[in-house]
Amino acid sequence: MSAEFLILGHRGSPYRERENTVASFEAALAAGADGFETDLRLLSDRTAILYHDDDVGDDECETLSARDLTERGLVVDQLDTIDRFAGRGTIVLEVKRSKWEEILLEHVQRWPGIVVASFDHTVVRELHRRNAAFPLGITYTGAIVDVAPYAKRLGASWLFPNFHFADRELVDAAHAEGLTVMPWTANRQRDWERLRGIGCDGVITDFPDRAVEWLKSISC
Numbered sequence: 001m002s003a004e005f006l007i008l009g010h011r012g013s014p015y016r017e018r019e020n021t022v023a024s025f026e027a028a029l030a031a032g033a034d035g036f037e038t039d040l041r042l043l044s045d046r047t048a049i050l051y052h053d054d055d056v057g058d059d060e061c062e063t064l065s066a067r068d069l070t071e072r073g074l075v076v077d078q079l080d081t082i083d084r085f086a087g088r089g090t091i092v093l094e095v096k097r098s099k100w101e102e103i104l105l106e107h108v109q110r111w112p113g114i115v116v117a118s119f120d121h122t123v124v125r126e127l128h129r130r131n132a133a134f135p136l137g138i139t140y141t142g143a144i145v146d147v148a149p150y151a152k153r154l155g156a157s158w159l160f161p162n163f164h165f166a167d168r169e170l171v172d173a174a175h176a177e178g179l180t181v182m183p184w185t186a187n188r189q190r191d192w193e194r195l196r197g198i199g200c201d202g203v204i205t206d207f208p209d210r211a212v213e214w215l216k217s218i219s220c
Contacts, residue, residue: 006090006202007211009036010185011052014206020050021077025085031209032216034202035089035113037184040079041096043069048079048103052096062097079107086111092160092182092204094139098123101130109133117160128155139184141165148177160184160204163191168198175199189214 012024013031020038028036039052045065056064056074069076085091093108095118104127108114117137118124124136137158138151143165151159151174159174163183174181183195184204192211195203205211 004201005196005215006034006182007032007208007215008090008092008182008202008204009033009208010204010206011038012036013208016209020052022081022084028208029085029088032212033089033208035091036085036208037092037094037204038082039094039096040100042100042103046103048100048107049076050079050081051076054096079103082108082114083111087113089113090115092117092137092158094118094160095120095123098126101126105130105132115158117156117158121154124156125154137180137182143170148173148179151179152177158182163195163203166195166198166200171199 009028011019013027014024016027017024025036038050041049041051041061043049043065044063047066051061054061082091090113092115095116098120100123104116108116114134115137116127116134117139119139121138124138127136135158136156137160138154138156139160141162144150147159158180161183163186166183171181180201182202182204183200185206186192186195186203187206192203192214
């Protein structure tokens, strides 16, 4: 069992404030969470925004500019808003698509406590090739054969599996390679208990406040 079990808010605290916003991040931290995860996308004018969905209406998000979003009445926070949270906990920046490398290296390199992860593992490989100073992680669902050595070849030191696929075998193999295991997105106490019991290093959840209270109740 992990000596420390981290609670990270999924896009902040989305059941208290709008997801991927400063207010949502602040709510997660105020509840006692150890940090949060948020989503990154790059618009056509190279504006980096905190936004999850592939589309805005009928258009792909990456085909639009910041001005387009404003004209549609969509208010989103930009990457630079993360600056105020640097050093206040563990912040996982999940990059939705590749071609982010220059912006990440420019903005994120100086922020403490940042982990950059992606479902697009070419991003992780490229950032490792460029000697990124921040830790890297792979996000995935399902199971990957020999995932621990695979992650290490990419330069990742964190694993972010879908929580349904996290088991003792995965955790033991990851820890043997010095990797951190942080499943997403578990929202029930029984799932938190199972993940902690098999040795995961923490959990990403939509209910960081509830998870914090649960962890306090069993740590007293």
